[in-house]
Amino acid sequence: MKIKFADRMGHFRASDIREILKVTADPEIISFAGGLPAPELFPIEELKTVTAEVLERCGREALQYSTTEGYLPLREKIAARTNAKFGTALEGGDILVMSGSQQALDYAGKVFLDDGDAVICESPTYLGAISAFLGYSPRFVEVATDDDGMDPRDLERVLRSEPRARIIYVIPDFQNPTGRTWSVERREAFMDVVRQFDVVVVEDNPYGELRFQGPIFPALKSMDTRGQVILQGTFSKVFCPGMRIAWIAASPEIMEKFVFVKQAGDLHTSTISQREIDAYLEAYDIEEHVEKLVALYRERCFVMLEAMEREFPPSVRFVRPDGGLFTWVELPEGINARDLLSRCLKEKVAFVPGGAFYPNGGHENTLRLNFSNMPPERIRDGIGLMGKVLRSYSL
Amino acid sequence: MKIKFADRMGHFRASDIREILKVTADPEIISFAGGLPAPELFPIEELKTVTAEVLERCGREALQYSTTEGYLPLREKIAARTNAKFGTALEGGDILVMSGSQQALDYAGKVFLDDGDAVICESPTYLGAISAFLGYSPRFVEVATDDDGMDPRDLERVLRSEPRARIIYVIPDFQNPTGRTWSVERREAFMDVVRQFDVVVVEDNPYGELRFQGPIFPALKSMDTRGQVILQGTFSKVFCPGMRIAWIAASPEIMEKFVFVKQAGDLHTSTISQREIDAYLEAYDIEEHVEKLVALYRERCFVMLEAMEREFPPSVRFVRPDGGLFTWVELPEGINARDLLSRCLKEKVAFVPGGAFYPNGGHENTLRLNFSNMPPERIRDGIGLMGKVLRSYSL
Numbered sequence A, B: 001m002k003i004k005f006a007d008r009m010g011h012f013r014a015s016d017i018r019e020i021l022k023v024t025a026d027p028e029i030i031s032f033a034g035g036l037p038a039p040e041l042f043p044i045e046e047l048k049t050v051t052a053e054v055l056e057r058c059g060r061e062a063l064q065y066s067t068t069e070g071y072l073p074l075r076e077k078i079a080a081r082t083n084a085k086f087g088t089a090l091e092g093g094d095i096l097v098m099s100g101s102q103q104a105l106d107y108a109g110k111v112f113l114d115d116g117d118a119v120i121c122e123s124p125t126y127l128g129a130i131s132a133f134l135g136y137s138p139r140f141v142e143v144a145t146d147d148d149g150m151d152p153r154d155l156e157r158v159l160r161s162e163p164r165a166r167i168i169y170v171i172p173d174f175q176n177p178t179g180r181t182w183s184v185e186r187r188e189a190f191m192d193v194v195r196q197f198d199v200v201v202v203e204d205n206p207y208g209e210l211r212f213q214g215p216i217f218p219a220l221k222s223m224d225t226r227g228q229v230i231l232q233g234t235f236s237k238v239f240c241p242g243m244r245i246a247w248i249a250a251s252p253e254i255m256e257k258f259v260f261v262k263q264a265g266d267l268h269t270s271t272i273s274q275r276e277i278d279a280y281l282e283a284y285d286i287e288e289h290v291e292k293l294v295a296l297y298r299e300r301c302f303v304m305l306e307a308m309e310r311e312f313p314p315s316v317r318f319v320r321p322d323g324g325l326f327t328w329v330e331l332p333e334g335i336n337a338r339d340l341l342s343r344c345l346k347e348k349v350a351f352v353p354g355g356a357f358y359p360n361g362g363h364e365n366t367l368r369l370n371f372s373n374m375p376p377e378r379i380r381d382g383i384g385l386m387g388k389v390l391r392s393y394s395l
Helices: A009-010 A018-021 A042-064 A072-084 A101-112 A126-135 A154-161 A184-193 A250-267 A271-283 A288-313 A335-344 A375-393 B007-009 B014-024 B044-062 B073-084 B101-112 B127-134 B152-161 B185-195 B252-266 B273-285 B286-311 B337-344 B378-391
Strands: A095-098 A120-124 A139-143 A165-170 A202-203 A229-234 A246-249 A326-330 A366-371 B095-098 B118-122 B140-141 B166-172 B201-205 B228-232 B246-249 B326-330 B367-371
Touching: A009 B252, A042 A271, A042 B044, A072 A229, A072 A246, A072 A271, A072 A366, A095 A101, A095 A250, A101 A126, A101 A165, A101 A202, A101 A246, A101 A250, A101 A288, A101 B252, A101 B367, A120 A154, A126 A165, A126 B252, A139 A154, A154 A165, A154 A184, A202 B101, A250 B101, A250 B127, A271 B273, A288 A326, A288 A375, A335 A366, A335 A375, A375 B095, B014 B044, B073 B095, B073 B228, B073 B246, B073 B273, B095 B101, B095 B252, B101 B166, B101 B201, B101 B228, B101 B246, B101 B252, B140 B152, B152 B166, B152 B185, B246 B273, B286 B326, B286 B378, B337 B367, B337 B378
Parallel strands: A120 A139, A120 A165, A165 A202, A202 A229, B118 B140, B118 B166, B166 B201, B201 B228
Antiparallel strands: A095 A246, A229 A246, A326 A366, B095 B246, B228 B246, B326 B367
């Protein structure tokens, strides 16, 4: 039988990253490839307690269908935490609970993108966002991005030349893949530019709470005077990813469209998981938990940076992140990170080549390293092995 | 600010059914409107046990990211149960776990439908499928449907005249909204027709296990010789809907596309909920649980049918379902079910007017009644009140 698939399916292909991640299932591999939180800090005992409590107190409601928008007490807690951390002024009604941030990206594509519309993004940008938006057949326009964030002048130039710009997708805090954070001045300059255009900003903030030192910077959403910014957050990095609980904050006009799409897309997010996280936030101090995560990731990050300084040839450059899960490596022009990967896999070390994070290709001399999922001694060993392979290129 | 939404968003509007369902949140209302399972049979105690056990035994894996395809032991159990009940020959690898059946419908639209393609469906058909597919801007072509199912001759006529037919969407068992079940002969005749065309069949089977008497009929998927049928099942009706765990079974070629779409759409379904259901299926006899559900719904259905026979004017016709959650009422031509609803709401009784289940409109003299969510005495009272209102039309 000859099956006719939709035209959009032509954009999807078997991802080499999925293949890399399959390799890393081998426990012998030192993997800097995924973006996995440290499972040793998952709040397992606390979850046992709150699950029993939720099933006891309101099992019938927790296991039944529920509203598309999400569980209001949880939405209120999300709004209050976000306001306290990122300077926003959200209420529970501004929050829509999602089945993971990836769903929020997919639905943003569905709400805003017609074939051929432009998605404006950092260069490089998050691979998962590229695949989510690809289903809606857009063009990707990369804006020049440096250590302080997206370049506002280049953004203005792009927006003037792209009347079909519909979404500006950015990760201002501890970006995936680079680990970079936008300065406060850049955030303000960015908002000054976007305010002149009728374009929506998707501000993806999965890592913002995981800051190793200094104050958290205000979200773009806190500077949003026109209902232009959709802020995305998630419990995947501060609680656990297995439950798939995330959220967006958006203006009522935008929220209505997301609710339509979610109603038609999966009815609503897991009732019981929402109730459990709500009960956890009632019963425990999640800030204490976040502090533990920060301490662990800070240590792992520092171990990785120190090892790279010691083991990598001086012509290899890397980012010093202030938080999050990732750092970013730039190899000398001649070295292809895919080639480096195949040599490193022989030494049982894995990472993600950076080319995949550029929607329009190029930059094959870059790579992403994750530091959250491996203990310090394996980080040291892995970076040591990578250094040995790098030196074999006789840089 | 003037926001440009995607053209597809023009298909979505505030649904009057959501408004009806909001009204029914009032506990005084006797609601035949939703499609809610009976919460008094949710396996709350069993879930407490298996959740504690899963977190104890494999908490770190259960709370971590996992594969898009789903948890293999659960997929294997789903395949085995489906084979035993519906005559299929599935293996674990044929199953893709979904975040609810609504997601399976949305992704079917994404995988198969370009703007203007045709979705072929029963008349009437499931409202949630209409809204899921609407996001992909198709045309809906309704095929004549009677008490024995879709009319194969009308289907053949439609398929010959619709070269852009991409999906035939059907619910052969205890259909939503009508409660009707296709005869075995009709299933065979249907498959004989579709085998002549390169079109995919989405066989939605959320209620098939809830048969009140007699043997379960074989699934269309069990007669699928060409990898043409996608079978959809769910734990929402036999376990609980709040967890949002469903699945599809499809040929490898189709499965690959669904995996791409799911990877880009929400990465994967809740790891812990999959592990919990798997542990429940290990530790308990779900067939015993299904028997309890069947006994309860059978009683409620019979109470409703008996009350309708007694209370409704003889010109009002209704379906006698062999299972599931719904029955279907046809009023004399002159009576509009929306008008009837507004009169019934004054008596604190709610149902869903049937017009919404016809994608191309009409049939405003029909309505859907749910019998699974109300105890027998409230069913008797509610039907009594409906009968009183109906008699006020002086039929």
